[in-house]
Amino acid sequence: MTTARQRQIDLNITPYYHCIARCVRRAYLCGQDxxxxxxxxxRRDWIIEQLKRLSSIFAVNIxxxxxxxxxxxxxxxxxxxxxxxxxxxxIIERWNMLFAGNSLIKKYQSGELLSENEQxxxxxxxxxxxxxxxxxxxxMRCMNEKIARMANAEDDCHGHFWEGRFKSQALLxxxxxxxxxxxxxxxxxxxxxxxxxxxxxxxSVQERLFxxxxxxxxxxxxxEIAQPSSLVPFSATESNDVQSIIPMPLLSYLExxxxxxxxxxxxxxxYIPEHITPILQQIGINPSSFFRVVKNYRNLFKSASGSIxxxxxxxxxxxxxxxxxxSGSRLLYPKAA
Numbered sequence: 236m237t238t239a240r241q242r243q244i245d246l247n248i249t250p251y252y253h254c255i256a257r258c259v260r261r262a263y264l265c266g267q268d269x270x271x272x273x274x275x276x277x278r279r280d281w282i283i284e285q286l287k288r289l290s291s292i293f294a295v296n297i298x299x300x301x302x303x304x305x306x307x308x309x310x311x312x313x314x315x316x317x318x319x320x321x322x323x324x325x326i327i328e329r330w331n332m333l334f335a336g337n338s339l340i341k342k343y344q345s346g347e348l349l350s351e352n353e354q355x356x357x358x359x360x361x362x363x364x365x366x367x368x369x370x371x372x373x374x375m376r377c378m379n380e381k382i383a384r385m386a387n388a389e390d391d392c393h394g395h396f397w398e399g400r401f402k403s404q405a406l407l408x409x410x411x412x413x414x415x416x417x418x419x420x421x422x423x424x425x426x427x428x429x430x431x432x433x434x435x436x437x438x439s440v441q442e443r444l445f446x447x448x449x450x451x452x453x454x455x456x457x458x459e460i461a462q463p464s465s466l467v468p469f470s471a472t473e474s475n476d477v478q479s480i481i482p483m484p485l486l487s488y489l490e491x492x493x494x495x496x497x498x499x500x501x502x503x504x505x506y507i508p509e510h511i512t513p514i515l516q517q518i519g520i521n522p523s524s525f526f527r528v529v530k531n532y533r534n535l536f537k538s539a540s541g542s543i544x545x546x547x548x549x550x551x552x553x554x555x556x557x558x559x560x561x562s563g564s565r566l567l568y569p570k571a572a
Contacts, residue, residue: 244371244405245405245552246369251310251312252404253310253419254308254375254401254402255404256378257305258305258397264396265303266279266304278382292368293374294315294317294318295371297439299415299416299420301420301422301423303422303426304428310412312467313371321365330367330368333377339357343357379401383397404539406540407545409518410518410519411541412481413518413520414525417495418532420438432489440489443463467479468480469488471483483518490510490514498526499529537560539558540560543561
């Protein structure tokens, strides 16, 4: 039975979520259809452009993404602090970029005198728009509806483009976030369609590498490393707002992703290179099991990823007796945790 979205997403628990949307019947509607020979790869550019456009409108930041031939992954961060600081005018402007304003909003914007009931209605509407602009459900709705309309117009057809609702997964701490990001960034390598990070097209890790390559002279100083403005940046520097960064040096993440991708690509039991072990230990991840967890991530975790204690609390908050993830958590987190 399908679980209601309000029983899967709670920003009071975590602002980080991994979302997946798959094309109907798992057809190659965003890649090259092996049956017909038609190439729809340009639609993957549509998805990336729409992701970035919506991220600039919503209080939703992109940590990682991978656009495959028949589905896409995106790791999102909801920035409630940013949304709470928006003025009424900013909220209306952002919402009007998504939907046509109703007559009451137009009356408010024109400066016309509002009745007491109209003012109450406007206040309620503004707060509802503020909440919607921090909603992953609304973000993904705007995301998928736009792409579906464009694809159906191109194909001159009607009907579903996406296979039901998108799937969401709560990432309950930084360890879960980084593990999921590596899994997402390595999707093309894991699927066998690329053999390196820089050849993994339509991924956030490739975008980070290409941005980094534009200023190679600054590689030594982590603070000066170039990073994509459309993605949540990595930083080893202490920050008052830890949610505005991914708390890890970018070069360490790229080393970790590269080593994991090489281990996955060899089809042999993965091993931990000596220079990778300290990176994993520093963030509290079990080095001996990390590659195995990334390779089998979707089989190990379902609605949430985190420590056993966090998963049990997550289930309790949503009234669940059990959910998949305990075995994955035992592998990912050191026993001392």
